[in-house]
Amino acid sequence: MLTHDxxxxxxRVRRITARxxxxxxxxxxxxxxxxLSGVLLAAASADTxxxxxxxxxxxxxxxxxxxxxxxxxxALVIAFLAFVPTLVGDHGYQPGQSWRGESEWFGGPxxxxxxxxxxxxxxxxxxxxxxxxxxxxx
Amino acid sequence: MAGGExxxxxQRAEIDRAIRGAETTCRFEFSVxxxxxxxxxxxxxxxxxxxxxxxxxxxxxxxxxxxRLIEVVIGSVVRRSxxxxxxxxxxAGMQSAFAGGDLVGGIKHGVAQLADAARAxxxxxx
Numbered sequence: 433m434l435t436h437d438x439x440x441x442x443x444r445v446r447r448i449t450a451r452x453x454x455x456x457x458x459x460x461x462x463x464x465x466x467x468l469s470g471v472l473l474a475a476a477s478a479d480t481x482x483x484x485x486x487x488x489x490x491x492x493x494x495x496x497x498x499x500x501x502x503x504x505x506x507a508l509v510i511a512f513l514a515f516v517p518t519l520v521g522d523h524g525y526q527p528g529q530s531w532r533g534e535s536e537w538f539g540g541p542x543x544x545x546x547x548x549x550x551x552x553x554x555x556x557x558x559x560x561x562x563x564x565x566x567x568x569x570x
Numbered sequence: 571m572a573g574g575e576x577x578x579x580x581q582r583a584e585i586d587r588a589i590r591g592a593e594t595t596c597r598f599e600f601s602v603x604x605x606x607x608x609x610x611x612x613x614x615x616x617x618x619x620x621x622x623x624x625x626x627x628x629x630x631x632x633x634x635x636x637x638r639l640i641e642v643v644i645g646s647v648v649r650r651s652x653x654x655x656x657x658x659x660x661x662a663g664m665q666s667a668f669a670g671g672d673l674v675g676g677i678k679h680g681v682a683q684l685a686d687a688a689r690a691x692x693x694x695x696x
Contacts, residue, residue, distance in 0.1 A: 524578030531635040532576045535605020548621040559620040562646035566657045569639045570665040
């Protein structure tokens with residue numbers, strides 16, 4: 433009987449502790465935050481120390497100029513400078529364009545098309561007799 | 571645009587990279603000519619192929635965007651590894667890409683497809 437009572441009491445204490453402890457922690461943290469923010473706000477709104485020079489007056493235009501107009505202008509200039517190469521850069525052959533006439537040979541001889549002009553008929557016949565070829569149109 | 575290089579540096583690099591990749595894949599030489607054919611396209615492609623350093627081990631792809639035609643010439647050694655059906659399939663893929671206006675993509679795809687087809691099959695026994 434006594435054991436049963438003590439178990440029930442222990443269980444009750446545990447439940448109360450589990451309920452109260454988180455609340456106490458929340459109250460403690462909230463109080464600390466309030467006190468800290470009050471201290472910080474007080475520091476922020478403090479007067480200029482006596483030893484310092486008085487801050488010069490800032491007009492509304494100056495405020496806008498420094499905090500809004502100059503940053504926005506800089507951002508626009510940077511964006512423009514970043515965009516310029518895409519406007520003037522060479523994009524190469526684009527779909528739908530007519531071919532520009534110049535030919536390109538990738539992986540060809542160093543002398544380019546001139547090497548093909550110098551191929552002798554014997555060499556051409558020898559090579560052509562054993563090659564395979566496929567063609568297509570689009 | 572007229573009179574300048576037909577491909578941008580980036581496009582040229584893409585095609586070069588595709589050729590290097592293909593050569594690494596199948597150990598044959600790949601060459602891509604893009605431009606107008608000098609006369610009939612087939613003999614012209616044969617002549618370009620014969621002018622390569624090692625024609626027997628080379629694949630030449632000629633793309634004439636003006637005349638809208640493709641020629642693929644395969645050297646005698648490459649022919650042993652590359653079937654006619656594989657070449658026709660690669661040509662069909664290129665035709666499809668070129669018809670959609672994707673010249674660089676079609677070349678890259680065609681070169682890669684030919685290289686994959688020409689790659690010697692892995693031996694399953696030692």
